[in-house]
Structures are given as structure tokens and as C-alpha cells.
Amino acid sequence: MATTSDSSVSFDETDTRSDEMNSTIEQWVDDLVAGVDDAQASEEFQEWLDVQSRFHDYSYRNTLLIKRQCPEATRVAGYRTWQEDFDRYVQEGESAIWIWAPIITKQCPECENSPSYHENSDCDYDQTPPEEWSKGLVGFRPASVFDISQTDGEPLPELDTEAIGDADDLVDRLTDAADELGVTVRIVPEAEWAHGEAKGICEQLSLVDVQPLVEVRDRENEADLARTLIHEYAHTLLHFDVDDDTERSKREVEAEAVAYVVGRYCELDTSGSAFYLAAWESDDPEVVRERLGRISRTAAELIDVLEESSAC
Numbered sequence: 001m002a003t004t005s006d007s008s009v010s011f012d013e014t015d016t017r018s019d020e021m022n023s024t025i026e027q028w029v030d031d032l033v034a035g036v037d038d039a040q041a042s043e044e045f046q047e048w049l050d051v052q053s054r055f056h057d058y059s060y061r062n063t064l065l066i067k068r069q070c071p072e073a074t075r076v077a078g079y080r081t082w083q084e085d086f087d088r089y090v091q092e093g094e095s096a097i098w099i100w101a102p103i104i105t106k107q108c109p110e111c112e113n114s115p116s117y118h119e120n121s122d123c124d125y126d127q128t129p130p131e132e133w134s135k136g137l138v139g140f141r142p143a144s145v146f147d148i149s150q151t152d153g154e155p156l157p158e159l160d161t162e163a164i165g166d167a168d169d170l171v172d173r174l175t176d177a178a179d180e181l182g183v184t185v186r187i188v189p190e191a192e193w194a195h196g197e198a199k200g201i202c203e204q205l206s207l208v209d210v211q212p213l214v215e216v217r218d219r220e221n222e223a224d225l226a227r228t229l230i231h232e233y234a235h236t237l238l239h240f241d242v243d244d245d246t247e248r249s250k251r252e253v254e255a256e257a258v259a260y261v262v263g264r265y266c267e268l269d270t271s272g273s274a275f276y277l278a279a280w281e282s283d284d285p286e287v288v289r290e291r292l293g294r295i296s297r298t299a300a301e302l303i304d305v306l307e308e309s310s311a312c
Contacts, residue, residue: 009265011303021303025296028261029288035274036285045278048157054085062099066145069097072196073147075156082146088153096144103141106133114138159279161272163227163263170226170266173309174233178214180305183236185214185229193217200228202235212236223268227259230302234258237298250287252280254295257288261299266306 011021039045055075058066066073076097082088105114108130111123115130117138148156171187178185195201200216214232219225234255256276263270277285288295 011307021300022296025261025299026292028264029257029292029295032257032260032273032277033285033288035271036277036288039274039278040285044157045159045275048159048279051086051156054081058099065099066097066147070147072149072194073097074197075148076145078143078145082151082153086151086154086156088148088151090146090151094146094150096146098142099145100140101143102137103139104135105138106130107136107138108133112136112138159272159275161276161279162221162224163259163268163270163272164221165223165268167222167226167266167268170268170306171222171229173306174226174229176309177233177302177305180308181233181236183212183214183233186216187218187225188215189218199224200232202232202240204240212240223263226266227263227268227270227273230262231255231259233302234298237301238294249280250291253277253287254291254298256280257291257295258299258302261295262302262306265299265303 009024011017011024014020055077058076066076070076077086079090082090103114107114108118108123108125109128110125111118111121113121113123115133118125118130175185175187195215195217198217199219200214202212202214204210204213212235214229214236216225216228216232232255235251238254238258239251256273260270260273263273277288
């Protein structure tokens, strides 16, 4: 999905400026939706999806346990799973991350205990023999897993979601815009980054200061650094006071769609956003169009802020 065919787009101050901006943004969002469809159908995405499907979807309780023991964890699996499914090996001396694994075995239809516990219980169920009982959850046991950072071996397939192009002074103008947007922004050196593989985060500055804090991981690719700043700014404008985990994927869709539109306006190639959104909303790219109004308003606000500093 090329993004250079309509480079140097500008929205001059005219009576029709708002209509022209909305029309252009709507067309770009249509292009993004088409790009997500193409991305989903690609061999690269299907290979990535196949690998992701082999990772276990952990419960909320286990997710908290993992993050408490290894805050930077991104992909975890058991010792043998790393070997057999991914051809990777846990490095010598690595400490395990402990979680609760479900115990699934035959269970009594009445007391719901496993056969061994049932024998020592007061339950007198005897209508069917234990070998005919259905399997079910009878408890949990400690189990060890390891993060991908603790392993070596064959690389996992990655999606190329980076923006590319000549960012010029865009990063500087975006950081200068923080005050006008009511945001505190920090570009954190790679060596000091404490948020795993995330490129950026948006959170409350402190318990006293409720101003949004945006932190982005520094990198050589300034076009992608700018795209990440725009993405996190979109979160501050759209989602900072929203606390609903069920909407998380749709919030990512909105923020990345804004980053795509504003990045495209600034003549960056943000076609990698299609893979980003495919990974979040692989079953429904139309959610981008459904949220067009919110995406359009936020993109327009950020474009206006950038235009005030100078033309992109």
C-alpha cells in the first residue's frame, strides 16, 4: 500500500478547508482498510498468525504473575514448548517464571473431584465407573515458563510495521507540541527502556499530577519514532480517561489509524500500519471505518497543531 502518490497534501485556510480535510482523511482511511485486508491475506501475516496461535492465552491471574516476576516479558512458553514448537532453547542459568497450570482429568459428576480424591471423599456417587467420567478442571499446579528473552534459537516471524521516510524535524515539532496538547513527553534511550518490546506508552504522570505522560523508545528510524509519538498522542486525546480492557483492541485501532493518517500527511510511508492493525483486529478491519469520526477529529487536531509550527 503506497503512501506517496498524494504527497505534499496541504490544507490551506479557505472556506472549504474542513470539508477538504475530512474528505482526504476519509479516503486515506479507506486506503488503510484496503491495506489491512491485503495484509491479512499475505503469506507473511499468515505465517506470523500461525506462530502466535501456538502461544497459550494466559488467564488474567497468570498474566499478573508473569508481569510481577518478569515485567519485560512479551512471549512466554514452557521449556519443552520452546524446544518442540519453536526450535528455541532456554539459556543456561535462567530463572523460571512460575504460573498456575490447570489440572484437567476425569472428575466425578457429583463431587467434581478426580478419581483419587473421590475415593477418599464422602461422596457416594457410583452410577458410572471412573473410566467413563468426563474430563474437567479439578485444580491447579505450579508450572514454569520462560520468556522469549530467556531463549536462543530460530527467530520468530515478525511483521514489518515500521514507518519509513524523511522525518526532517517532525520529531522535534511533535515534542514541542506536547505543551499545547497537555502532555508530558519523554524520549527514552534504548538502554533505559523498561517497557519490553513496546515502542511507546501512555500513562498518568503521577498520583498527584493527572497530566498524561507519553514515553517512547528512542531509535535510529526517526520516521517510526514520529509515528509512535503520534500514536501515543492519539491515545492521550482519545483514551486517557477510559478504563475498559474489553475495548483495548479498538483503542489500538483508533490510535494507529490516527498515526497512519497524520504520518501520511507528513509524507511518511506508514503502510506498515496495515500489519499493525491486522494483528489487533484480524477479523474485522471495518472497525476502522466504524470509528472514522473519532479518528478523523483526532487526526485533524494533530495536523492543525503541526501546521501551526510549520508546514510538514
